[in-house]
């Protein structure tokens with residue numbers, strides 16, 4: 001998977017998760033193209049791996065900025081959108097496993113652990 005380029009990873013994420021925005025639940029078309037959303041933001045050390053990437057529409061991706069995952073998730077729900085919480089949890093778990101296997105990612109690890117904990121606490 002490490003050999004896939006950015007466009008190929010986005011295509012793989014759409015194949016894996018379905019062709020909807022992870023934040024608002026909207027579908028994609030010619031006017032709303034999918035963009036790559038990093039679950040753990042790159043600004044917080046998140047790697048450009050398929051395991052850290054999901055599809056989001058340009059509006060949601062842009063409005064999230066560098067906000068932490070659960071903070072932005074709560075904001076999406078306040079706005080009456082339909083974020084894909086199971087997808088987010090699945091990706092965080094996969095990313096945790098990928099980091100454990102490949103090593104490194106020292107900056108991403110604590111952020112990932114904190115967001116997974118918050119996600120599970122809010123589901124409980």
Ligand SMILES: [Zn+2]
Pocket residue numbers: 021022023024025026056057058059060061
């Ligand atoms: Zn969206």
